[in-house]
Amino acid sequence: MRRALAPALLALSQIAAAQEPGVADRIQASIDLRERWQWLTRDIATPPDWDADGRRFHYRKTVEGGYAFVDVARDGGDKRPAFDAVALARALATLRGKPVDPLRLPFDAFDYADNRTAIVAQIEDDRVRCTLVQAVCTVVPPGPQPRPRGFGVVRDLRVPADNHPRLSPDKTLEALAVDHNLVVRAAGGGKEVWRSQDGSAGDFYDPETIAWSPDGRHLAVYRVRPGYPRMVTRVVSSPPGKVQPELVEQLYPKPGDAVDQERPVLFAVADGRRTDVADTLFPNPYHLSELTWRRDGRSVAFDYLRRGFGQARTIAVDAETGAAHVAASDDPATFVFRDRIFGHDVGGLGREIVQASERDGWRHLYLVDAATGKVKRRITKGSWTVRDIARVDDDRRRIWFSAGGYVPGQDPYYKQWFRVDFDGRNLTRLTHADATHELRFSPDMTRYVDVYSRTDLPETTELHDAADGRLIETLEQGDITRLTAAGFRPPERFTAKGRDGRTDIYGLVVRPRDFDPAKRYPVIENIYAGPHDSFVPKAFWPFGGFAGGDKVMGMQQLADLGFVVVQIDGIGTANRSKAFHDVAWKNLDDSGFPDRIAWIKALAARDPAVDATRVGIYGGSAGGQSTLNALLFHPDFYKAGVAYAGCFDNRMDKIDWNEQWLGWPVDQSYLDASGVVHAGKLQGKLMLVVGEQDSNVDPASTMQVADALIQAGKTFDLLVIPNGEHSAGRSSGPVPYAMKRQYDFFLRSLRGEGVADWNGPTSPRP
Known part of the structure; x- marks a missing residue:
């Protein structure tokens, strides 16, 4: 019997060996997709930079083969190249000692200098100045x-x-x-x-x-x-x-x-x-801001953030006596979100402060009496959240800002823009398209450029009159005809209820380009659940970091190997209500998983091609921590994960991010979220990737997880990138090694496929 089976087994192994290079070729084709697609869009522009005098502005847009910089007059009409890109590329090549493509200059933005006879741009670690009349580039020596x-x-x-x-x-x-x-x-x-x-x-x-x-x-x-x-x-x-x-x-x-x-x-x-100055009003500071004198010299002020992030105050000190008082304060029951603290001293006189606060459950603007620290009046209100504060005009007593969730029925993460007076009157909506908007105002606030888009709508760039919102000129209209012809399809926007059965949870779905609704596809979640922002893309531009958690292109590359790839903003992330955000407080092990799981199950219930019994997950940094925690705390749902540069034990990570979300002093909440403490709970398949020289998250955090897993007798894959920084392995780079390994890992663990030997003579080479 054994002799009879031997030829059949040999034949099967030969068939499998013949198929293996095909899998490798599919992986390489997915890796190459970014380069094939990235240059197929036209006239997709970035938000502009205005000259200091407000007479002109400039921006970058996509053109055949790369990018071009465009310079425009404040009233439109006069559009021209921002500089001679060919001459500039030659000058940069001379400076850097290597060729520079004029359509792919090594900077995204620049400032004009010396009455527009030169530009200054950041190129890697150097500030570079290039003259324009006769193109010559030099490195600007750093000042003190x-x-x-x-x-x-x-x-x-x-x-x-x-x-x-x-x-x-x-x-x-x-x-x-x-x-x-x-x-x-x-x-x-x-x-x-x-x-x-x-x-x-x-x-x-x-x-x-x-x-x-x-x-x-x-x-x-x-x-x-x-x-x-x-x-x-x-x-x-x-x-x-x-x-x-x-x-x-x-x-x-x-x-x-x-x-x-x-x-x-x-x-x-x-x-x-x-x-x-007695510290009675600012005990136990985590951080004090720059000392700022009031215009009349009678007092000096600074911002105080209490250790543990539970209180933020503006403190004013009398110059003669040293007596201090609270000019404005924010005292939440949970945490102050440091990244969103905003206070503006009206007129620089210490009499009134425009403050942003979530004191009523949503981030809104308030006018505070700086002599007493009491709120004089609300400026904005409603079940929506103030996002960017572009300008506070003290003379006109007016504010320009963006907000999310203002328009009923619209995606609450889309930014619409407004202006409002200090007394809360004359709230005027400046943007109206059902999309997310980025505005850049002229220095005198008489003009603005609006760049708006959705994940299924390429960027439109318009110049407007800021007084009444009147359209002056459509500057650019993004064209994705060639990208679509090449096979690009926008991700599907999908909304489902979260853990409470009431809260809408928003996400994206990316399917293989050869998607067959009659087949069943494993699901892979691209996770970044850091409470410091929301992460599901809202604008169109799909190209960016491979596993960074915020771009569509990497999801498409993975989906094409036979997966449905999703990205979700669960409860605990930012840009919604205070209650939505508070779930993350001292609770990082949550990562919104109850909402994510409910969302994926809802997607599978609607689409039989989505197989919610085979779910993988990947992410980097805080997303790496969430990836491991998915396998530790939800092994009944998540079966495989690739975790990049994770802050797996928050005691090992940087002070600012972790004390912001877990508080001070270090307590049980740090242990509850620790992948080291809970390593013995691992089920499913895990791959860890870390850069040896990670300066953001101590790479020992990954090695301590590896040690704990070994001590617990668990099996896992570990990839250390020599000389690699925090993003090592999370971008395609010149040699997309970790990318290749991740794709192979998911094919093996979720589809039963994979490449047996990457080192064979027929294996694809980068």
């Missing part, structure tokens, strides 16, 4: 640099502070630090007038924080007690051009570490009299 701070809260004392003398308003005196003390002397290094006497290395006056009052009578400065200088040490195993490994160190404060303690101090310039 502030002392680095680890995630903004611990100064790197290995680096000297920027201690250049700060001139008084009348330019007769200057202030600086000498031997950790504050010194005032005659300008130009002249005779010393006075110096403080109590500074030391452990309690010093920071020269970078010196602030002169407008009348020159007072100085404000922060006195600093240094925090804990935690260093993360990484081994560079494969330094380019060298044989032996190297070590690098990074100042990297983590949750619970002591941060720099800053205390504002006032000095009378005439005699050096010092006034310490």
Whole structure:
């Protein structure tokens, strides 16, 4: 019997071997899809940059083979190339020592300089200036640099502070630090007038924080007690051009570490009299903002964020007495969202503050009496959320802003734009298309350029009169004819109810280009559930990061291998109500999974081709953490995952992001979300990918998960990218190795396919 079966088994193995190169070829075709499609759109423009005088603006748009920059007059009509791209490419090639394609210049944006005879752009780590009359490019030497701070809260004392003398308003005196003390002397290094006497290395006056009052009578400065200088040490195993490994160190404060303690101090310039400001109103600061004097010089103000992110205040201090009072405050029951704190001192006089707050459950604008800290009146209200605040006009007492959820029945993540008066009257909607809008206003607020789109509607770029919204000119109309002819189909927008059966959850569905409704397809979720934003694309442009969680192209590449790929914004992400967002507070292990699972099940109930019994998941950074947690906490639903550069244990990650969402001090909520603590719960198939030189998330976080999985006897795949940074493996790059490995992993784990040997002589090469 065994002898009879042997020829049949051999024949089957030969058939399988013959099929394997086909799978490899399919994977390579998916990898190559981005390059084939990326240059097929026309006239899709980015939001513009205005000149400082408001006379012209410029933007980048897609053209045959790449991009072009366009320069336009403020009233339209006069459109022309922003510069000679061919000449500029030659000049950049000379500077960089390698060819530069004029249709693919190595920058996305630029500023005109020297009366428009030159441009300045950021190219990788360099600021580059290029003259235009005769194209010559040079690197702009960096000016004085502030002392680095680890995630903004611990100064790197290995680096000297920027201690250049700060001139008084009348330019007769200057202030600086000498031997950790504050010194005032005659300008130009002249005779010393006075110096403080109590500074030391452990309690010093920071020269970078010196602030002169407008009348020159007072100085404000922060006195600093240094925090804990935690260093993360990484081994560079494969330094380019060298044989032996190297070590690098990074100042990297983590949750619970002591941060720099800053205390504002006032000095009378005439005699050096010092006034310490009592910290009664700002105890236990996580961060204090720059010291800002009111225009009349009678008080100085700063913003205070309490450790644990539970309170944000604007504190005003009397220049003569040092007495402090709360000019505005936000005191939620859960957290203040640091990225969305907004306060505008009307007229710079400390009398009124325009404040953004979620105190009623939605982010809205308020006018606050800065003398008492009490709200004078609401400016906006309703079950919708204020997003961007573009301008506050103190003279006209008017505000321009964007909002989501204002239009009933419209996707609440679409941004529409408005203006409103300080008293809440004359709320005027400026944009109307059923799409998401990005506006850029001229400096005098008389014109704006509107770039609007949806995932199924390419960008339209229009110039408008800001007074009445009148259309002046349609500047560009995105054309995707060739992209569509090549097989592109927009992702499907799908909405289903979340965990409570009431809340609408929004997402996208990407199917294979050869989708057959009679077949059954495994599902793969592209996850990024960080509470700091929402992530499902709303605008059209589909090209971007492969596993970054925010672009359609990578989802299409994966879908073409025989999957339905989805992306969802579950409860706990931003840009909806405060209650929607609060679910993430001290609850990062949730990641909106109850909503995501309900959404995918609803999709499968509607579409029999969607197989909700074979579900995979992938993501990077916070999305990597969510990917692992899907397999740990929801193994009955998620069967396979690829986790890139995950912050798997929040105690190991950077201080700012993690204390924002899990609070301070470090408590049980950190353990509840930890992939290290819960590694023994792993079911399903897991692949971990990490860059050896990740400076965003300590790469030891991945290795500690690997160790815990080994200790628990679990099997998994681990891919370490030598020299790789935080995004290693998450973009196609010149050698899309991790991309290839991810595709192979999902084919094996969810479809029973895969490439047996990537090293065979017929395997595709990048």
